[in-house]
Amino acid sequence: MAVSRLRSYSGPAFLSYGFRPFFLLGSFYAALSILLWLPMYAGELDAHSAFVPVDWHIHEMLFGYLPAIVTGFLLTAIPNWTGRLPVQGLPLLALVVLWLAGRAAVFFSADIGWQAAAVIDGSFLLAVSAAAAREIVAGRNWRNLKVLLPLAFLAGANGAFHIEAHLQGTSDISRRLGMAAAIMLISLIGGRIIPSFTRNWLVRENPGRLPAPFDRFDVASIAISAVALGAWTFAPANSASGMLMAIAAICQVWRLSRWAGDRALWDPLVLILHLAYAFVPVGLALVSASIFFPDAVPAAAGLHALGTGAVGAMTLAVMTRATLGHTARELKAGRGPSFIFVAVLLAGSLRIMAAFVPSGVVIDVAGTAWVAAFTGFILVYGIALMTPKAR
Numbered sequence: 001m002a003v004s005r006l007r008s009y010s011g012p013a014f015l016s017y018g019f020r021p022f023f024l025l026g027s028f029y030a031a032l033s034i035l036l037w038l039p040m041y042a043g044e045l046d047a048h049s050a051f052v053p054v055d056w057h058i059h060e061m062l063f064g065y066l067p068a069i070v071t072g073f074l075l076t077a078i079p080n081w082t083g084r085l086p087v088q089g090l091p092l093l094a095l096v097v098l099w100l101a102g103r104a105a106v107f108f109s110a111d112i113g114w115q116a117a118a119v120i121d122g123s124f125l126l127a128v129s130a131a132a133a134r135e136i137v138a139g140r141n142w143r144n145l146k147v148l149l150p151l152a153f154l155a156g157a158n159g160a161f162h163i164e165a166h167l168q169g170t171s172d173i174s175r176r177l178g179m180a181a182a183i184m185l186i187s188l189i190g191g192r193i194i195p196s197f198t199r200n201w202l203v204r205e206n207p208g209r210l211p212a213p214f215d216r217f218d219v220a221s222i223a224i225s226a227v228a229l230g231a232w233t234f235a236p237a238n239s240a241s242g243m244l245m246a247i248a249a250i251c252q253v254w255r256l257s258r259w260a261g262d263r264a265l266w267d268p269l270v271l272i273l274h275l276a277y278a279f280v281p282v283g284l285a286l287v288s289a290s291i292f293f294p295d296a297v298p299a300a301a302g303l304h305a306l307g308t309g310a311v312g313a314m315t316l317a318v319m320t321r322a323t324l325g326h327t328a329r330e331l332k333a334g335r336g337p338s339f340i341f342v343a344v345l346l347a348g349s350l351r352i353m354a355a356f357v358p359s360g361v362v363i364d365v366a367g368t369a370w371v372a373a374f375t376g377f378i379l380v381y382g383i384a385l386m387t388p389k390a391r
Helices: 004-008 019-041 053-082 090-107 114-138 142-168 173-205 216-234 239-257 268-292 299-326 335-356 360-386
Strands: none
Touching: 019 053, 019 090, 019 299, 019 360, 053 090, 053 114, 053 142, 053 173, 053 299, 090 114, 114 142, 142 173, 173 216, 173 268, 173 299, 216 239, 216 268, 239 268, 268 299, 268 335, 299 335, 299 360, 335 360
8 A cells, every 4th residue: 555655755766665775785785794704714804893803793794784684674564564654765864874884883993992883883773673663653553562572682682792792802692692682583573474475375376285374382482482592692501501492493393384385395485485494493403402412513503504594594585575575576586586595595504514514615605605695686686676666
């Protein structure tokens, strides 16, 4: 349903909806940050960040890239949830500039001071959380307030990351808290869109068994996952945390199996959602295994399954579908999107492998696949994001 303010909007198309600037700039930054990280990892490049190199890498994936994509999604979805007008024009530009300022502040935090970097960087998530809360409350869309909880945790983890890195020399609890918030966002949002989009495709293309509706099992799975991730955040080596993560992994596998993904194998736009979400139980299981068998399963395997795999693949899947849908393009994946999906799945799989077989070559190939996926997204959808909606 068209919104009058949107119809009369006369500014740049790039600032007409939240997904446009944040998907494009977020994808560019995802590729750029890994292009910078690979030589940092090899000791060939020094940043001006107050963070040690690995903390800069972790921070910019969890608190740089991810918030951009989440913001683009929320600013586009909330008007549909509430029936209110979208954020566009100068207010949207202000958010974009604030996000860009945060990226620059973190990279040059050794020059400007960690406190200034923390304030500038932390302001973005706080502003987004406040804007989202205002719109949801004003629209009396109470059931979607739950989306703000992991967003608030992500904002809190970001602030804690700056403080912990300064006081301890490196991050620890805050990086796990940030990852936990990211996975809960995927669990909440993915649990809504994956069965919905799968159902729509099956009704149209392959009638028969449909995804199970959201019920108490989904609520229990989300709750168990939240408890498990919380335990792991504060007690990462405790056997109770390992057991909870294993239970959460089983629940998430069962949850995913209820969404009838096996019946939608022929549509890449639907299939990628299921494959991306599969990294969640894989990551939870690997984290559990690393607690019980630390000599056999490196902790980095689970972290990269959740980060590179679940976060990377799910955000690309959502960005692709949202871009097609909101620019009035056909919801079909040709060679370009298929390449993007294969590349990001390869990046996630190889990065898990690299944890077991420490090799600069494997890490470089995984990084190259990641860069190819996000560069591919820009090449395929960049024009659509910057130009008016097709009529």
